[in-house]
Amino acid sequence: KELLKMEPDVKVPDLPVGKPIPYSKLCEVFEALENEPGRLKCIEIASELFTHVLSISETQEDQIRNLVEVNYLTINRVSPDYEGLELGLGETLLMKALASGTGRSMQQLKEDMGEYGDIGLVAQKSRSKQSLMFKPKPLTVSQVFNNLKQIAGLSGSSSQNKKLAMINKMLTSCDSREAKFLMRSLEGSLRIQFAEKSVVVALAKALAENEMRQKGKKINPDVLAQADEQIKEAFSQVPNHELIIETAIKYGVLNLMDHCTLKPGIPVKPMLAKPTKSITEILDQFENQEFTCEYKYDGERAQVHLLPDGTLRVYSRSSENMTQRYPDLIPVVEELKRLNPGVESFILDCECVAWDKKQEKILPFQILSTRKRKDVKEEDITVQVCLFAFDILLYNGESLIKMSLKERREYMYDNLKVIPGKFRFSEKLDSSDLDVITKFLDQSVKDACEGLMIKTLNGQDSLYEPSKRSRNWLKLKKDYLEGVGDSLDLVVIGAYVGKGKRTGGYGGFLLASYNTDTGEYEAICKIGTGFSDEMFATLTEKLKPTEVAEPKGSIIYDKTSSRGAPEIWFEPTMLFEVKVADFTESPVYKAGASLLGDGSKGVSLRFPRFIRIRDDKALEDATSSEQIVELYEKQANLN
Numbered sequence: 001k002e003l004l005k006m007e008p009d010v011k012v013p014d015l016p017v018g019k020p021i022p023y024s025k026l027c028e029v030f031e032a033l034e035n036e037p038g039r040l041k042c043i044e045i046a047s048e049l050f051t052h053v054l055s056i057s058e059t060q061e062d063q064i065r066n067l068v069e070v071n072y073l074t075i076n077r078v079s080p081d082y083e084g085l086e087l088g089l090g091e092t093l094l095m096k097a098l099a100s101g102t103g104r105s106m107q108q109l110k111e112d113m114g115e116y117g118d119i120g121l122v123a124q125k126s127r128s129k130q131s132l133m134f135k136p137k138p139l140t141v142s143q144v145f146n147n148l149k150q151i152a153g154l155s156g157s158s159s160q161n162k163k164l165a166m167i168n169k170m171l172t173s174c175d176s177r178e179a180k181f182l183m184r185s186l187e188g189s190l191r192i193q194f195a196e197k198s199v200v201v202a203l204a205k206a207l208a209e210n211e212m213r214q215k216g217k218k219i220n221p222d223v224l225a226q227a228d229e230q231i232k233e234a235f236s237q238v239p240n241h242e243l244i245i246e247t248a249i250k251y252g253v254l255n256l257m258d259h260c261t262l263k264p265g266i267p268v269k270p271m272l273a274k275p276t277k278s279i280t281e282i283l284d285q286f287e288n289q290e291f292t293c294e295y296k297y298d299g300e301r302a303q304v305h306l307l308p309d310g311t312l313r314v315y316s317r318s319s320e321n322m323t324q325r326y327p328d329l330i331p332v333v334e335e336l337k338r339l340n341p342g343v344e345s346f347i348l349d350c351e352c353v354a355w356d357k358k359q360e361k362i363l364p365f366q367i368l369s370t371r372k373r374k375d376v377k378e379e380d381i382t383v384q385v386c387l388f389a390f391d392i393l394l395y396n397g398e399s400l401i402k403m404s405l406k407e408r409r410e411y412m413y414d415n416l417k418v419i420p421g422k423f424r425f426s427e428k429l430d431s432s433d434l435d436v437i438t439k440f441l442d443q444s445v446k447d448a449c450e451g452l453m454i455k456t457l458n459g460q461d462s463l464y465e466p467s468k469r470s471r472n473w474l475k476l477k478k479d480y481l482e483g484v485g486d487s488l489d490l491v492v493i494g495a496y497v498g499k500g501k502r503t504g505g506y507g508g509f510l511l512a513s514y515n516t517d518t519g520e521y522e523a524i525c526k527i528g529t530g531f532s533d534e535m536f537a538t539l540t541e542k543l544k545p546t547e548v549a550e551p552k553g554s555i556i557y558d559k560t561s562s563r564g565a566p567e568i569w570f571e572p573t574m575l576f577e578v579k580v581a582d583f584t585e586s587p588v589y590k591a592g593a594s595l596l597g598d599g600s601k602g603v604s605l606r607f608p609r610f611i612r613i614r615d616d617k618a619l620e621d622a623t624s625s626e627q628i629v630e631l632y633e634k635q636a637n638l639n
């Protein structure tokens with residue numbers, strides 16, 4: 001409702017009707033977003049931009065193409081994230097491009113970089129000194145998008161020179177504002193504090209408005225809410241901007257889900273669980289519901305897709321295509337097809353676990369993590385894996401997520417046969433008896449599992465909810481029972497210089513949670529315990545190349561206070577899983593501050609302890625500031 005009332009203070013520039021969209025106009029909007037601190041206003045600005053794009057496009061094809069391009073450039077991507085095409089070019093390459101594109105020396109550029117800490121601002125200040133005989137034509141959104149896509153896809157020995165040439169060519173056509181955003185896009189961070197989640201809300205509004213306009217009606221809060229729900233559901237089931245925009249424009253955003261459904265080859269955003277601390281808490285929560293307990297395997301989440309053409313795809317917890325890492329699963333799927341002749345396609349939610357073939361038992365996660373991640377050849381694999389399927393989301397082209405868990409599970413048992421030591425179903429127990437569950441939990445731990453997953457079995461509450469952290473799935477880890485508390489996955493944003501035994505290296509780290517509304521990393525705590533000497537060495541090796549002179553614009557930290565400020569800052573690239581005793585309010589650490597009281601204090605962690613590096617999660621999958629506040633408030637209610 002608030003969104004409908006809102007008038008942006010900034011006027012989104014007019015775009016030429018029926019013509020290519022000038023890149024300069026898009027950059028004007030980026031600058032407005034950069035200068036606007038209010039999230040709702042940012043959404044309004046973006047949605048107005050998208051509405052303009054739709055109204056100036058003359059054909060449906062133009063609408064689709066223009067909106068896809070503008071939308072991708074706003075989230076700074078060139079394709080769905082599961083395709084792995086990424087921007088994020090190195091600073092040196094970008095400086096080289098700037099040097100030859102503007103005639104400035106590397107030395108001057110380095111000095112500017114030291115001063116501004118932002119390649120975009122350096123580019124903006126670096127007015128071209130080269131006089132050109134002919135003024136090049138202004139850049140269009142399509143050109144920039146296609147070039148960025150091509151640059152992201154270039155690899156191999158001559159790719160650096162090709163990238164340089166393409167960037168140079170674009171730079172010669174840029175004014176200073178365009179140069180700023182072009183450089184930032186190439187670097188992988190637009191610094192407009194506008195995360196994908198907010199772009200999706202803006203998209204829903206623009207598409208709904210467009211649809212209502214075509215029907216000669218005005219948008220109202222119910223229509224907006226419906227569009228928002230449809231588009232969010234579509235994104236969790238088929239996270240592909242192009243496909244969703246195309247379907248929404250062709251069939252209407254209000255009926256989007258009648259035309260958008262799971263597809264083998266497109267990873268579904270996984271359903272997630274909420275933590276619980278005891279079996280009695282579970283019994284209280286599921287008092288009048290039928291539920292099931294499953295082993296919580298300690299491996300790597302694997303969403304296994306069989307495509308109708310017979311190929312296999314394996315997607316990670318963060319929807320990354322990791323098929324190449326598991327060539328040993330290809331024969332497993334071949335065997336599955338042979339054993340189950342009726343199967344044409346499926347999507348299975350599984351945990352991929354290290355497996356001791358001789359002793360026929362599960363091995364701990366640490367063993368799985370020793371497997372190579374790149375250039376894996378089947379003949380070199382020493383750590384075997386077994387897939388434990390715990391859910392089925394699609395079978396032979398038909399989505400099953402609206403079935404109850406009981407039905408899905410029966411469907412899975414009926415249509416797929418197990419392959420000992422290679423493909424099995426998760427161990428389960430359907431009981432609500434405290435003693436029986438306690439025994440099952442103990443057994444799961446003896447069988448090298450982390451504990452149990454408890455899931456509602458029947459009715460509406462047991463449907464598969466893509467991307468949701470649902471109350472209908474609870475995780476009970478053995479660690480919670482030991483009173484250590486829940487574990488969090490936090491972004492490493494800085495480090496402290498080591499003292500004593502750690503002299504010469506890092507002494508500890510500064511961590512942050514992720515704000516999914518703004519796309520910012522909000523400092524949450526210092527961490528210095530739980531690391532072995534080997535781990536410190538590994539971290540130094542991995543983090544050293546990511547050191548930057550200044551904290552990135554997307555890092556939120558109380559810069560007015562020197563208390564706890566790290567000496568070293570990083571480009572965020574890594575997540576730590578940490579255990580924590582409890583939460584506390586803090587004036588220095590700003591995690592969740594915007595969601596808490598007057599915004600002057602954030603939440604911090606007491607006694608955080610390092611468990612492991614989480615490289616199966618993307619930065620956006622870090623524990624969110626919203627979750628931190630939820631956990632803090634839950635703790636406050638308990639006390």
Ligand code: ATP
Nearest residue numbers: 272273294295296297300301317351390426453475
């Ligand atoms: P989250 O994203 O919920 O914080 P996480 O990736 O940190 O989760 P956990 O907190 O350990 O992992 O719990 C959920 C994970 O447990 C799932 O993502 C999945 O990989 C794993 N898992 C193992 N066994 C099961 C099961 N039977 N059902 C569902 N998930 C399971």
